[in-house]
Amino acid sequence: MxxxxxxxxxxxxxxxxxxxxxxxxxxxxxxxxxxxxxxxxxxxxxxxxxxxxxxxxxxxxxxxxxxxxxxxxxxxxxxxxxxxxLGDSERDALIEHINQRRQLLLQAENDVPLLHTVIGTCLMTLNAASDSEASGSIEKQARQLAKTLNNHLREDEKLHKALQAFISAMQQSLEKISSSLGDMGGQIPELAETQNILNAELPADPKMAQALLLKARANILRAGQKVGQAGKAISQALKSQQAQMQEMSENLNRAEFDALHDPLTGLGNRRKLGEMFKSLGNRSAAFLIIDVDHFKKINDRYGHDAGDDVLVGMARILTGNVRATDMVVRLGGEEFAAVLPEVSADNAFTIAETLRGAIEAGSFKTRKGEIQVTTSIGLASRKPDEPVSHWIGRGDVALYQAKSNGRNRTEVSLD
Structure with missing residues (x-):
């Protein structure tokens, strides 16, 4: 026993x-x-x-x-x-539970990749690159999509307000001109067409709206030439109108610039990067994604103001070491990117190493003194007919490899 x-x-x-x-x-x-x-x-x-x-x-x-x-x-x-x-009822309940579990797993196998694809397509449509850390998480991808949509809405709202102010100023001046012409019994078709443009609903697309307003501006200039010596009141109104239009045009340009650029560094933002991708067409190019090593430690040790000084210095060094045809943008946080059109893989690697070396050798002057900085770089050369989202994703993977292999290095995507 x-x-x-x-x-x-x-x-x-x-x-x-x-x-x-x-x-x-x-x-x-x-x-x-x-x-x-x-x-x-x-x-x-x-x-x-x-x-x-x-x-x-x-x-x-x-x-x-x-x-x-x-x-x-x-x-x-x-x-x-x-x-x-087991009793009959227990056995049947267990079998039903197993079948339900299998059906849920099969449904998840179909739904999860589809959801990843839908979110990725939305981000690509909005000219936003998907974060490498979020590529395996639906929750993180959805959070990134919501953030991108909010950024687009805020930027479009700035442009829309500038356009509305532009229209309001033009309508007031046109009313003065039309009143003066009416007193003299005169009619100018260009002014009538301009009035129709301003009375119509403004298109939601800022670029389409700006094109209509530029057409209205051209009509007013032609009307001014026709009016000539029609009267002192009209001449003064046209001069005032042209001055206001110039001011509003500058405001529109500033609003559009703000929508495409990072306010801290002055570099282009994700929207600007999206426009660059569209302009490439099917041309060959290399994509660099550049990340400041241990940036959180810099913020924690020296403060966020010093961290901002480092980012401004990064922008200066990056733009000073690329070609005139290249574009450098800030993706957000401590991440930057560069697009190098029509460059060979070897030359792209040389440029990447030049950037990395210049940053390592440089001394970043901040409000808390000089700080030494290094960067990790991921490089991906575009393949023929490769979708932009896949191209960017390969760059993200290369950056992850650079960080995993010790930082302060350039890794090339070989996929």
């Missing part, structure tokens, strides 16, 4: 250890894995040995199996609990 008890204790211990190993593998491997099946058979063998020992009654074995089933997935638990030990 003592010997059997010792055997029981040993086999129970082996069964529990094997169960722990099996549970870990169930979470990490495919259920069809041969090693996993072998482990499961080993547990079954141990449990069968326990059941056949005299000190363990059938009731005790059933109770142990019931407890063990709670630790396993429903699919495997069913293999342990024999059908003759």
């Amino acid at each position: 003592v010997k059997q008890s010792a055997m029981l204790e040993t086999q129970l211990h082996e069964a529990i250890e094997t169960l722990s190993l099996l549970r870990t593998r169930m979470l990490r491997t495919d259920p069809k894995n041969a090693e996993l099946r072998s482990s499961f058979r080993e547990i079954s063998h141990h449990l069968e040995s326990i059941r056949q020992l005299n000190p363990v009654s059938s009731e005790e074995f059933r109770q142990f199996i019931s407890w063990l089933s709670m630790f396993l997935q429903a699919d495997f638990g069913m293999n342990l609990r024999q059908y003759q030990q």
Whole structure:
């Protein structure tokens, strides 16, 4: 009896250890894995040995199996609990639960990639690159999409307000001109056309709206030429109108510049980068994504003002070490990017290393003194007919490799 008890204790211990190993593998491997099946058979063998020992009654074995089933997935638990030990209703409920679980898993296999694709397409349409850290997380991708939409709405609102102010100023001057012409019995078709343009609903697209307003401006200039010496009141109104139009045009240009540029560094932003991608067409190019190493530590040690000084210095060094045809933008935070059109892979790597070396050798003057900075760079040369989103993604992966391999280095995407 003592010997059997010792055997029981040993086999129970082996069964529990094997169960722990099996549970870990169930979470990490495919259920069809041969090693996993072998482990499961080993547990079954141990449990069968326990059941056949005299000190363990059938009731005790059933109770142990019931407890063990709670630790396993429903699919495997069913293999342990024999059908003759379950009532019809319990067996049917278990089978239904397993089928529902399988259907949910199959549905998730179809829905999750589709959701990734939809969010990625939305981000590409908005000219926003997907973060490398968010590529495997729907929640993070959705959060990035919401942030991008909010940025677009804020930038478009600035342009829309500037356009509305432009229209208001033009309408007031046109009313004065029309009133003066009416007093003299004169009519100018260009002014009538301009009035129709301003009375119509403004297009939502800022570029289309600006094109209409430029047409109205041209009409007013032609009207001014026709009016000539029609009267002092009209001449003064036209001069005032032209001055206001010039001011409003400058305001529009500033609003459009602000919508496409980073306010801290003056570099282009993600929108500007999107326009650059569109202008490339099918031309070859290289994409660099540049990240300041340990930037959080700089902020924590020297303060955010000093961190901003570092970012401004980064922008100065980057723009001073690329070609006139290249574009450098700030993606956000401590991340920058550069697009190098029509450059070979070797020359692109040379430019990337020049940028990295210039930053490492430079001394960044900040409000808290001089700070030494290094960067990690990911490089991806565009393949023929490669989608922009995939191209950017390869650059992100190369940047991740640069950071994983020790930072302060350039890694090239070989995919």
